[in-house]
Amino acid sequence: MSGQGTPIPMTSHPCGPLNGTAEVPGDKSISHRSLILGAMAVGETRISGLLEGEDVLDTAKAMRAFGAEVTDLGGGEWTVHGVGVGGFAEPDQVIDCGNSGTGVRLIMGAMATSPITATFTGDASLNKRPMARVTDPLALFGAQSVGRSAGRLPMTIVGANDPIPVRYEVPVPSAQVKSAVLLAGLNAPGKTVVIEKEATRDHSERMLAGFGAEITVEDTDQGHVITLTGQPELKPQIIAVPRDPSSAAFPVCAALITPGSDVLVPGIGLNPTRAGLFTTLREMGADLTYENEREEGGEPVADLRARYSPEMKGIKVPPERAASMIDEYPVLSVVAANAVGTTLMGGVRELRVKESDRIDAMARGLRANGVAVEEGEDWWSVEGLGIGGVPGGGVCESFLDHRIAMSFMVLGMGAKVEVSVDDGGPIATSFPIFEPLMAGLGARVERT
Numbered sequence: 001m002s003g004q005g006t007p008i009p010m011t012s013h014p015c016g017p018l019n020g021t022a023e024v025p026g027d028k029s030i031s032h033r034s035l036i037l038g039a040m041a042v043g044e045t046r047i048s049g050l051l052e053g054e055d056v057l058d059t060a061k062a063m064r065a066f067g068a069e070v071t072d073l074g075g076g077e078w079t080v081h082g083v084g085v086g087g088f089a090e091p092d093q094v095i096d097c098g099n100s101g102t103g104v105r106l107i108m109g110a111m112a113t114s115p116i117t118a119t120f121t122g123d124a125s126l127n128k129r130p131m132a133r134v135t136d137p138l139a140l141f142g143a144q145s146v147g148r149s150a151g152r153l154p155m156t157i158v159g160a161n162d163p164i165p166v167r168y169e170v171p172v173p174s175a176q177v178k179s180a181v182l183l184a185g186l187n188a189p190g191k192t193v194v195i196e197k198e199a200t201r202d203h204s205e206r207m208l209a210g211f212g213a214e215i216t217v218e219d220t221d222q223g224h225v226i227t228l229t230g231q232p233e234l235k236p237q238i239i240a241v242p243r244d245p246s247s248a249a250f251p252v253c254a255a256l257i258t259p260g261s262d263v264l265v266p267g268i269g270l271n272p273t274r275a276g277l278f279t280t281l282r283e284m285g286a287d288l289t290y291e292n293e294r295e296e297g298g299e300p301v302a303d304l305r306a307r308y309s310p311e312m313k314g315i316k317v318p319p320e321r322a323a324s325m326i327d328e329y330p331v332l333s334v335v336a337a338n339a340v341g342t343t344l345m346g347g348v349r350e351l352r353v354k355e356s357d358r359i360d361a362m363a364r365g366l367r368a369n370g371v372a373v374e375e376g377e378d379w380w381s382v383e384g385l386g387i388g389g390v391p392g393g394g395v396c397e398s399f400l401d402h403r404i405a406m407s408f409m410v411l412g413m414g415a416k417v418e419v420s421v422d423d424g425g426p427i428a429t430s431f432p433i434f435e436p437l438m439a440g441l442g443a444r445v446e447r448t
Contacts, residue, residue: 010405010424012412013444014392017260017308020441022251026051026076026241027269028430030299032102033179033207034239035059036110038080039068040087040186041211043236047078050241054429055100062107065091066118076241085234086187090116094154097122099355099400099429102176104153105134109180112143113163113187121154125355125400125426131155133172134180140166141184165190165230169223172350173323175200175273178226182208182215188230196224200323201273206298210237242269242301246327247431249277250406251441253331255306256286257338257387257414263441264291266303276325277332278304284339285312310387312339319347326350330407333362337371338414339384349378355426356399365408368394369419390415395422402426406434409445420448 026049036059038045050056060070060078067089069081083089088111095118097104104120108131111118121127132151139145142160147153165188170177178194182204185192205226208215214229248265255261270278270290281288287307294301314336322345325332329345336343351358359380363373370391372383392415398405405424412419424447427434435445 005425007423008425009420009422009448010409011418011420011446011448012409013418014415015258015413015442015444018251018255018258018263018441018443019261020263022263022265022437022441024243024247024251024265024437025053025431025433027244028053028055028246029102029201029203030207030241030269031056032059032106033203034241035063035070035080036106036183037207037211037234038236039063039066039082040085040110041082041234041236042084043082045080045082045236045239047080047239047241049076050078051244051430052076053432054098055103058096058098058100059103059107062095062097062103065093065095066111082234082236085231086114088114088116091118094119094121097126099123099126099426101126101129101355105131105176105180106183108134108157109138109183112138112157112159112184113141114159115161117156117158119154119156123400127153130353133174133177137166137168137177137181138184140168141188163188165192167193169195173198173200174350175204179204182226182228185228185230186213186232190230192228192230194226195222198320198323199224199273201271203271210298211235240296242296242299243267245269245274248304249328249331250410250431250434251438252288252304252306253335254410254413254438254443256281256288256309256312256335259308259387261306261308263306264303265306267301268304270300270302273324276321277328280315280317280321280325280332281335284315284335285309314339314341314343314384316344317346322347322350327403330358330362330403331410333366333382334407334411336382336384337366337390337411338387340386341384342381343384344379344381346379348380355401356404358401358404361397361399361401361404362407365394365396365404368396369411369415388414388416392417392419395420398423398426400426402430406431413443
């Protein structure tokens with residue numbers, strides 16, 4: 001069942017051309033960080049274009065619980081009156097982060113170097129996900145954590161009374177872990193250093209600099225080295241959240257595999273650490289162009305135009321690109337099923353510990369719809385059947401994972417017969433307008 005209650009089965013039917021403009025919601029990663037850093041600044045931060053999905057709304061509730069004044073002005077406009085670095089109050093109740101791994105891990109980092117205690121929980125999916133990857137480096141600052149076996153939620157974090165700065169090498173590419181350590185470093189004296197072997201999405205670094213933190217980034221023989229000077233006074237900001245490239249992936253990929261389609265997706269963030277999917281699609285032969293390229297709020301932005309692309313070929317996706325498109329592999333596998341030849345995706349071990357085991361979830365569902373898939377611990381391959389070649393007809397498990405559910409809805413748009421999921425409820429966590437937006441383009445997605 002969905003993390004929010006009764007399951008919502010959905011079916012996606014083969015459809016005619018998708019045409020029009022798809023105005024997808026604001027970027028989820030930037031929305032989370034806007035609320036958290038706004039709460040740690042002194043004064044009023046104003047945010048426009050905030051993603052109002054369940055994940056981000058849970059982060060807004062959490063910031064209120066820690067003492068910030070968070071106000072919804074309507075229409076994606078929000079204000080946050082922050083309490084300053086080190087100013088978090090101890091929450092009265094358990095912090096429920098719903099389905100959001102980003103939310104819970106970043107919030108843990110933000111509070112871990114303040115002398116307060118907080119208990120975190122989430123839905124059935126989040127409570128299965130590993131938290132030790134965050135609590136281990138937070139312990140180096142002096143924070144303590146007590147949770148269920150294997151470092152799972154519910155978990156209580158006891159913040160450090162006298163935090164110390166740390167030097168931490170991230171063992172696996174993870175923007176969430178990096179960001180949690182940097183947020184913890186804000187309230188530690190001296191310099192906190194994070195070293196990444198592979199660069200991950202850099203929204204935290206960009207936004208910390210925007211709020212006035214002293215932060216440097218350099219590439220060295222050790223890797224990507226980020227140095228943050230602790231205990232700054234963060235200055236409130238005016239933030240315009242760009243539209244989410246991870247959400248844009250669904251109408252873009254649907255247009256590529258549906259004959260006659262021509263879809264414009266305006267105002268999409270094209271941060272180089274997030275745009276790996278679009279690079280990959282173009283390498284496969286997708287008719288995908290960038291229009292009106294510009295910069296907004298320190299982030300590169302463009303309008304994406306996706307047209308039906310019947311000549312796409314399977315490729316080997318470079319493993320080093322994984323960090324820049326880790327959330328998009330499920331829907332990429334749908335495009336791969338509609339290409340000609342084999343698409344190999346390697347270096348993707350992180351997919352095993354997302355909202356679900358995304359390799360397993362997509363492999364099961366694709367096979368149920370007549371697509372051949374092979375998989376290993378950190379790789380998988382999809383044998384393409386060409387446009388219109390996917391048989392369809394399967395009922396897929398979403399495993400409480402929004403991206404799995406939406407990916408199979410896209411699969412159904414280009415298959416020979418309909419494709420269903422057992423529960424599309426989790427879609428609301430990141431893309432609450434998915435159904436009406438796709439219907440407006442000409443898709444046939446229905447609740448069954």
